[in-house]
Amino acid sequence: MKSQPSSTHIEIENIVAVSKVDQELDVAQVGADLPSGTYDAEEFPGVICRIQTTPATMLLYRSGAIISTGANSIQDVKRGYRELFTQLRELGIPVTEEPSISIENLVSSADLETSLNLNALAIGLGLEESEYEPEQFPGLVYRLKELSIVVLLFNSGKLIITGAKSETETQRGVEQVKSRLSELGFLSA
Numbered sequence: 463m464k465s466q467p468s469s470t471h472i473e474i475e476n477i478v479a480v481s482k483v484d485q486e487l488d489v490a491q492v493g494a495d496l497p498s499g500t501y502d503a504e505e506f507p508g509v510i511c512r513i514q515t516t517p518a519t520m521l522l523y524r525s526g527a528i529i530s531t532g533a534n535s536i537q538d539v540k541r542g543y544r545e546l547f548t549q550l551r552e553l554g555i556p557v558t559e560e561p562s563i564s565i566e567n568l569v570s571s572a573d574l575e576t577s578l579n580l581n582a583l584a585i586g587l588g589l590e591e592s593e594y595e596p597e598q599f600p601g602l603v604y605r606l607k608e609l610s611i612v613v614l615l616f617n618s619g620k621l622i623i624t625g626a627k628s629e630t631e632t633q634r635g636v637e638q639v640k641s642r643l644s645e646l647g648f649l650s651a
Contacts, residue, residue: 470572478567479530479539518542568626574619586646611635
């Protein structure tokens with residue numbers, strides 16, 4: 463029986479999600495009325511709303527688009543939107559019962575727990591799949607075309623995974639990187 467490769471611990475660092483209300487917002491008025499909102503046209507073209515019960519920061523735009531950033535769990539994203547939607551309803555702004563929330567980008571980190579020779583790895587992966595210019599950036603940029611994910615690999619063996627839309631997609635990306643590195647002899651199976 464073949465041994466299963468050990469699973470790599472993945473830590474979600476940031477989630478960017480999008481939702482919207484079905485009307486334009488008077489951002490100056492909403493910024494003034496929202497208890498956790500601020501609006502300064504000189505600094506940012508929308509309302510910045512910091513929800514107390516979650517690390518998510520909500521960005522409200524005139525178009526009605528609302529972007530959540532800074533959360534490190536799907537639960538925090540949902541909690542942030544739920545609280546914001548409640549506050550908007552209290553201001554008389556109509557929000558549908560269950561507005562759709564779309565995860566646009568999950569940024570995660572992982573550690574392969576081994577150092578990597580990025581010069582050799584760049585050659586092994588090839589120019590079609592990777593970019594490595596250490597004078598410009600200390601990591602190797604590895605694009606996983608099948609998943610539309612970008613993985614940044616560092617000499618320390620640490621990874622930054624970006625572009626995923628779900629935790630499952632992130633996990634698949636890390637496993638794909640580990641498999642490819644094993645094929646090339648950079649990781650022992």
